[in-house]
Amino acid sequence: MMNGAFQRSPTRPPLPRSDCWKLLVEANRRLPGLLGHGHRVQCYAELLALEVGLTRAQRTSLRQAALLHDIGKIFLPSEILHSRQPLTRRGWALIRLHPKIGGTFLERLGFQEEVTSAIHHHHEQWNGSGYPHQRSGTEIPLTSRILAVVDTFDAITTHRPYRPARGYGEARQELARVAGSQLDPNLVESFLGLAGSLDDGT
Numbered sequence: 001m002m003n004g005a006f007q008r009s010p011t012r013p014p015l016p017r018s019d020c021w022k023l024l025v026e027a028n029r030r031l032p033g034l035l036g037h038g039h040r041v042q043c044y045a046e047l048l049a050l051e052v053g054l055t056r057a058q059r060t061s062l063r064q065a066a067l068l069h070d071i072g073k074i075f076l077p078s079e080i081l082h083s084r085q086p087l088t089r090r091g092w093a094l095i096r097l098h099p100k101i102g103g104t105f106l107e108r109l110g111f112q113e114e115v116t117s118a119i120h121h122h123h124e125q126w127n128g129s130g131y132p133h134q135r136s137g138t139e140i141p142l143t144s145r146i147l148a149v150v151d152t153f154d155a156i157t158t159h160r161p162y163r164p165a166r167g168y169g170e171a172r173q174e175l176a177r178v179a180g181s182q183l184d185p186n187l188v189e190s191f192l193g194l195a196g197s198l199d200d201g202t
């Protein structure tokens with residue numbers, strides 16, 4: 001069960017889109033790259049959401065969640081955020097807090113439960129080995145499962161301090177490899193159909 005901070009608030013309207021962008025631009029000062037990653041994840045998430053038939057309201061929540069899904073990272077120590085070395089056990093323990101921190105932060109700012117819960121669960125895995133709550137399968141909100149697929153794709157295809165970007169072809173192979181373990185296999189199948197038309201030539 002979700003804790004009290006994440007109880008449903010069905011009457012709360014979505015915050016204006018401009019608020020999301022202002023918040024993300026501010027957050028990007030602390031963690032450069034957050035804005036670009038959020039924007040790409042938002043584009044991919046919207047494509048996948050249209051493909052699998054999410055409602056207009058679900059897509060509105062998903063777009064906000066996609067932009068801001070990693071905002072919890074700005075509250076982590078800068079030596080963790082900017083480390084060029086492989087993270088220590090403590091470093092990973094801190095990184096694993098970011099979905100919960102981000103969801104709670106946005107809840108307190110007045111974001112809808114649909115947005116905060118998508119963020120809270122975006123690192124859960126289909127087989128229950130993710131975090132923070134080890135939810136599995138369809139216990140994980142659909143919006144979080146969509147975020148997980150497209151976040152993985154963007155993480156593989158963009159440069160990171162500890163490794164170069166890989167091509168779309170390799171990213172597609174990796175998504176196919178982890179479908180059914182880390183990621184929702186049906187969503188991966190839908191996204192792979194789309195990713196074929198997003199070819200970068202590799």
Ligand SMILES: [Fe+2]
Nearest residue numbers: 069070122123
């Ligand atoms: Fe994340």
